[in-house]
Amino acid sequence: xxxxxxxxxxxxxxxxxxxxxxxxxxxxxATFNATVQRRPAVIVRVRxxxxxxxxxxxxxxxxxxxxxxxxxxxxxxHAMADGALVVDMRDRRTVTVDPATRIVRVDxxxxxxxxxxxxxxxxxxxxxxxxxxxxxxGLTLGGGIGWLSGLRGFTCDNxxxxxxxxxxxxxxxxxxxxxxxxxxxxxxxxxxFGVVTAFEFEAIDPGPILAGYIHxxxxxxxxxxxxxxxxxxxxPAPLVLTAQIGPHEEVVAxxxxxxxxxxxxxxxxGTEILRPLRAALPAIADSVGPMEYPDIxxxxxxxAFGLRHYWKGHFLRTLDESIIGAIVDxxxxxxxxxxxxxxxxxxxxxxVEPEGGAAFGQRAATWNASALGVWDDPALDDSVIAWARAxxxxxxxxxxxxxxxxxxxxxxxxxxxxxxxFGTERFAxxxxxxxxxxxxxxxxxxxNIAPG
Numbered sequence: 001x002x003x004x005x006x007x008x009x010x011x012x013x014x015x016x017x018x019x020x021x022x023x024x025x026x027x028x029x030a031t032f033n034a035t036v037q038r039r040p041a042v043i044v045r046v047r048x049x050x051x052x053x054x055x056x057x058x059x060x061x062x063x064x065x066x067x068x069x070x071x072x073x074x075x076x077x078h079a080m081a082d083g084a085l086v087v088d089m090r091d092r093r094t095v096t097v098d099p100a101t102r103i104v105r106v107d108x109x110x111x112x113x114x115x116x117x118x119x120x121x122x123x124x125x126x127x128x129x130x131x132x133x134x135x136x137x138g139l140t141l142g143g144g145i146g147w148l149s150g151l152r153g154f155t156c157d158n159x160x161x162x163x164x165x166x167x168x169x170x171x172x173x174x175x176x177x178x179x180x181x182x183x184x185x186x187x188x189x190x191x192x193f194g195v196v197t198a199f200e201f202e203a204i205d206p207g208p209i210l211a212g213y214i215h216x217x218x219x220x221x222x223x224x225x226x227x228x229x230x231x232x233x234x235x236p237a238p239l240v241l242t243a244q245i246g247p248h249e250e251v252v253a254x255x256x257x258x259x260x261x262x263x264x265x266x267x268x269x270g271t272e273i274l275r276p277l278r279a280a281l282p283a284i285a286d287s288v289g290p291m292e293y294p295d296i297x298x299x300x301x302x303x304a305f306g307l308r309h310y311w312k313g314h315f316l317r318t319l320d321e322s323i324i325g326a327i328v329d330x331x332x333x334x335x336x337x338x339x340x341x342x343x344x345x346x347x348x349x350x351x352v353e354p355e356g357g358a359a360f361g362q363r364a365a366t367w368n369a370s371a372l373g374v375w376d377d378p379a380l381d382d383s384v385i386a387w388a389r390a391x392x393x394x395x396x397x398x399x400x401x402x403x404x405x406x407x408x409x410x411x412x413x414x415x416x417x418x419x420x421x422f423g424t425e426r427f428a429x430x431x432x433x434x435x436x437x438x439x440x441x442x443x444x445x446x447x448n449i450a451p452g
Contacts, residue, residue, distance in 0.1 A: 002062055004377060004383075006042060006058075006062075007017065008058070009044060009054065009055070009058050012051075012052040012054060013044060013045075013046075013051060013054065013055075013178060014125070016044065016045040016046070016047070016051075017042060017044055017045075018042065018043040018044075018045070019041070019042050019043075020039060020041075021148050021169050024346040025043075025171050025280065028043045028045075028088070028264075028299055029043065029086075030072075030305065030306075031069075031072045031074065031077050031079050031080055031081050031297070031305070032072055032073045032074065032075065032077075032303075032305050032309070033074070033075050033076075033077050033308065033309040034307060034308045034309075034376075034410070035078030035309065035310070036076070036080070036379065037197060037309045038080040038081055038082045038409060039082055039083075039085045040067065040082065040083065040084045040085065040114070041061075041062070041064055041082055041083050041084060041150040042058075042064075042085050042086070043069075043085075043086040044058070044087055045083065045090070045091055046088065046089060046091070047091050047092065047452060048091065048092075048169060049163075049197050050198055052058075052087060052112035052165045052195050053124050053135045053165055053169045053171070055085060055087045056087065056165055056166075056167065056168075057169040058085065058170075058193065059084075059442065060167070060169070060442075062085065063335070064083065064084055064085040064197060064377045065081065065083075065084045065085070065088060065442050065443075065444055065445065066084060066085050066086075066167070066179055066195070066442050066443055067079060067080055067084045067085075067086045067087070067445040068087050068089065068108075068137070068191055068202075069086055069087065069088040069089060069090060069109075069444075070089050070090075070108060070109050070134070070135035070137035070138050070258050070436065071090075071109075071111050071133065071134050071135020071137070071138060071139075072090070072135065072305070073131075073133070073134045073138060074138055074407075075309045075310075075311045075409065075410065075411070076224075076410060076411045076413065076447075078138070078191065078223060078446050079288060081124045081445040083336055083358050084118060084445065086371065087195050088109075089103040089107070089108045089109030089137070089195075089197075090109045091106040091109060092108055092110070092197070093110040093111065093114050094106075094107045094108035094109055094110070094187065095107070095110055095114050095115050095117075095118040095119075096118070097118050097119055097121070097124065097203070098124055098191075099122040099124065101125040102124060102202060102203045102204065102205075103160070103200055103201070103202060103203070103243065103379060104118070104119050104124070104126050104200070104201045104202075104203045105198060105199070105200050105358075106124075106136050106198065106199045106200070107197070107198060108136075108137050108195065108196050108197045108198060108199070109135070109137070109139075110135070110136045110308075111132065111133050111134065111135055111136065111320050112128040112129055112131075112132050112133070112135075112139070112297060113132040113133060113294075113297070113298070114136075115128060115201075116128065116132065116134060116167065116293065116294040116297050117294060119203050119273050119383075120292065120293055120294050121168070121443075122273070122366065122397070123205050124203040124204065125148060125204060125205075125206050125293045126155070126158060126202075126203045127144060127146040127147075127148045127152045127153065127154065127155045127157075127158050128144070128146050128155060128297060129144060129145070129155070130145070130260075130297070131156075131240070131300055131301075131302060131303065132294075132297045132298050132302070133231070133302050136199060137191070137196055137199070138191070138407065139155055139407060140156050140159055140191065141154045141156070141186060141188070141190050141196070141255045142156075142184075142188065142405070142407035142447075143155065143156055143188045143362075143405065143406055144156050144389075144406060144407070145344050145346070145368060145405070145407075146264040147211065147293075147296050147297065148204075148206060148238075148240070148264060148293075149240055149346070149347070149348070149349070149350045150237050150238045150239055150240045150264070150345075150347040150348035150349060150350065151204070151206065151237070151238040151340075151348060151349060152204060152349055153263050153348075153349040153350050153352065153354060154188070154202075154350055154358075154360055156186070156187035156188045156358055156359075156360055157187065157349070157350075157354040157358055157360075157441075158198070158203075158354070159183070159187055159199060159201055159419055160175060160176070160183075160184065160200055160201065160202050161173065161174065161175035161176055161178075161183070161198070161200040162174040162175060162183065162186050162196050162198065162199050162200065163197050163232065164182070164186075164194040164195060164196045164197065164239060164437075165194055165195045165197060166193075166213050166437050166438065167196045167437065167438045167440065167442040167443065171197075171227065172194070172437075174186050175200075175356075178228070179430075180212070180356055181433055182437065183356060184356060184357050184358060184359055184429075184433075185359050185430055185433045185434075186359075187354070187358035187359055187360060188358050188360025188406070189359035189422075189430050189433075190406060190447050190448075190449070191443060191444065191445075191446040192430070192434050192438065192443055192446055192448065192449045193433065193437045193438055194437055194438065194443060195443075197347075198397065202452075206258075206264040206283075206293060207264060207265065207291070208224060208265070208266065208290060209262065209263065209264045209265075209266075209290065209291055209293060209296060210261070210263040210265075210267050210270035210271065210274070210288060210289065210290055210291070210333065211256060211260075211261060211262040211263065211288065211289075211291045211296045211299070212260075212261065212286070212287040212289055213258050213259065213260055213261075213285075213286075213287050213288070213299065213347060214259045214261070214277055214283050214285070214287075214288060214292065215248060215251045215257065215258050215259075215280070215283065215284040215286075216255050216256060216257040216259065216260075216282060216283055216346045217252070217256060217257070217282060217284060218245065218254070218255040218256055218257055218279055218319070218331065220257065220281060220282055221245060221257050221280060221327070221328060221331065223329060223345075223448035224243065224259065224281055224323055225243065225259050225319065225324045225327065226324065227281060227331050228241055228243055228259065228277075228319070228343075228345070229275055229276060229318075229319040229320070229324075230276070231273075231276055232292040232319070232345045232347060232366065232367070233279070233366075235273050235347075236265075236273065236348075237348030237349065238263060238264050238265055238313075238348055239261070239262070239263050239270075239273060239347065239348075240259075240261070240262040240344075240345060240347065241259065241260070241344075241345040241347075242259065242260035242262075242342065242343060242344050242345065243257060243258070243259050243260070243342070243417065244257070244258045244260070244340055244341070244342050244343075244373075245257050245258075245331060245340055245341045245342075245343075246334075246338070246339060246341065246395060247340065248338020249406070251284060251285050252284055252285075255331065255334075256284060259277060260299075260300070261274060261277070261288055261311050262296060264348060265382045269325050274288065276365040283447045285290050287299075292323040303374065307338070307374055307376055308321065308373075308374070308375050308376060308377075308378070308380075308381065308384075308409070309369055309372070309374055310373040310384060310385045310388045311323060311369055311371065311372045311373060311374060311375075311410055312370065312391070312404060312407045312408070312409075312410050313342075313368065313369050313370025313387050313388060313391075313392055313395060313404040313408060313416060314368075314369055314382060314392060314395045314396055314398070314399035314400070314402075314403070315346070315362040315364060315365035315367070315368050315370055315396065315399065315401065315403070315404065315405050316365055316367040316369050316371075316398045316399065317364075317365070317366065317398055317400050318366050318367075318369070318398065318401060319343070319366065319367050319369075319397070319398075320398065322388065322397060322398060323369070323397070323398045326353060326391075326394035326395055326397065326398075327343075327369075327395075329365075329394060330371065330390070330391040330394055330395075333387060333390065333391075334387060335380060335383040335384055335387050336380075337373070337374060337375035337380055337384050338374040338375055338376070339372060339373045339375065339384055339387065339388070339407055340372055341369070341370070341371055341372070341373070341376050342368075342369070342370045342372055342390065343367050343368070343369050343370075344357055344367065344368045344369075346363075346364075346365045346366055346367060346368060347364075347404055348374035349365050350363065351364070353368055358424065359426055359429075359430055361401070361421060361422040361423050361426045362400060362401060362403070362405075362421060364400055364406050365400045367369065368404075368405050368408075369386040369395050370390035370392075370405065371387065371389075371392055371395075372388070372408070372409050373385060373387060379384050388410070392404070401420045401421060401423065402417065402420040403417045403418070403420040403421035404417065404421070406418075406447050409447055412417060418447045418448070418449070421447075427449065428452060430449045430450045430452075431449050431450065431451060431452025434449050434450070434451045434452065435451035435452050438451065
């Protein structure tokens with residue numbers, strides 16, 4: 001029976017069905033995080049919705065759970081799973097833009113670079129992540145912190161409609177013309193409900209943008225973080241601020257503090273708002289200036305696939321002296337690696353739920369702070385993972401809910417942290433929606449919410 005089902009798939013999808021005996025199997029199962037080495041039973045590379053339906057139906061016939069590969073950028077390795085059928089969306093990257101309605105329709109396997117390029121032809125932008133080769137699907141379903149979040153909220157807040165294939169192989173719509181509860185769930189509730197084949201976002205014309213990086217010596221980290229905390233409390237809502245503390249060898253040897261800024265608005269006004277970052281702090285380099293949105297999206301570069309990763313952190317109530325002290329202690333304890341600490345200000349519209357609401361549940365936070373363990377030598381596994389965990393523990397004293405950001409969650413994220421990220425009421429509502437669309441928990445390779 002099992003071979004019959006696989007043969008049936010091959011008859012319709014031909015060379016796009018990969019099993020462990022296939023010479024391309026190892027390349028097909030590779031993901032972003034080299035510490036995650038999983039062996040799915042079959043990988044199905046889909047090109048349209050009918051392919052997705054065929055793959056999902058085959059998974060049911062085989063009795064296999066389903067994983068979904070979008071951009072494959074998940075640190076936790078959710079794109080691949082042992083013994084699963086993988087619906088591989090990487091050939092589905094079409095983006096269409098309606099400049100009149102400002103609706104951007106995105107295939108489920110698209111990357112943010114696809115969206116940015118298509119939308120910017122019409123001087124439009126969608127709130128995306130800050131690394132352009134991240135998958136649209138995973139980022140959106142987990143929330144989505146971006147350079148325009150102060151102006152337009154999280155990525156998931158800008159999702160206005162979606163199309164999905166359920167565990168039963170049915171095509172459904174979330175939002176207008178379909179289920180508003182499912183749209184609510186897809187806005188931050190993760191990949192728990194089915195294969196999202198299309199996302200529709202509301203785009204904006206952001207106008208002129210002032211953006212770039214200012215680098216400071218790591219010896220000034222306390223001074224820099226205090227200034228950032230003050231600016232985040234007082235600046236107009238659209239300003240987005242980040243701080244990355246770690247190696248930036250392209251600018252200076254050793255460690256440094258890289259502050260990222262994005263101000264969508266009048267350039268002169270933005271220059272004045274950023275004056276405190278320049279007037280009283282010892283900058284090493286300053287690239288801030290007028291920029292186009294796709295260039296802003298690309299300015300952080302890309303982390304190559306194949307490195308080893310373990311990330312963990314917390315959404316913070318505030319960036320106060322105790323947290324700044326915890327950050328300094330973590331820098332001092334950092335093992336030799338590519339690892340760094342990342343702080344992202346949560347400001348403006350990110351604190352406001354969109355019309356119809358969203359599952360994302362950490363809106364009262366002022367910062368997202370994370371230890372990003374990144375290394376290439378397996379001999380460093382224990383030391384870097386221990387550092388990331390210890391850093392998260394230090395940051396936890398200022399945690400808003402006791403949980404971190406879903407899109408940065410480690411491979412061993414416990415269910416307790418998943419519950420805390422949503423809160424009791426949201427988690428129960430998600431479990432109820434899960435029971436309607438995936439009662440057998442076929443889609444379990446995510447920050448899993450069991451059917452309620």
